[in-house]
Amino acid sequence: MAADLQPEWISCLPSSWSYGVTRDGRVFFINEEAKSTTWLHPVSGEAVITGHRKTPDLPTGWEEGFTFEGARCFIKR
Numbered sequence: 001m002a003a004d005l006q007p008e009w010i011s012c013l014p015s016s017w018s019y020g021v022t023r024d025g026r027v028f029f030i031n032e033e034a035k036s037t038t039w040l041h042p043v044s045g046e047a048v049i050t051g052h053r054k055t056p057d058l059p060t061g062w063e064e065g066f067t068f069e070g071a072r073c074f075i076k077r
Contacts, residue, residue: 009041009048017042 013019016033026047030037039047058064063075 009044012043014042 014025014071016031017050018030018032019026019070020030020037022028027062028037029042030045031042058074061077065073065075067073
């Protein structure tokens with residue numbers, strides 16, 4: 001089960017961890033100390049949902065998404 005996108009997950013990252021976002025909006029976590037990455041939050045062990053979704057009214061290959069600030073955007077796959 002994935003966790004909803006919430007700002008708390010950023011503030012509770014351990015000190016040696018940071019995060020990144022792929023071009024398609026998927027959040028990943030970076031362990032700077034171990035030089036490794038993971039899709040799962042290092043504390044909760046869950047993936048983070050970014051809010052991207054496919055909708056029937058969009059052209060083929062496009063998805064609707066939302067930035068961390070809540071702005072609506074569209075992603076071409």
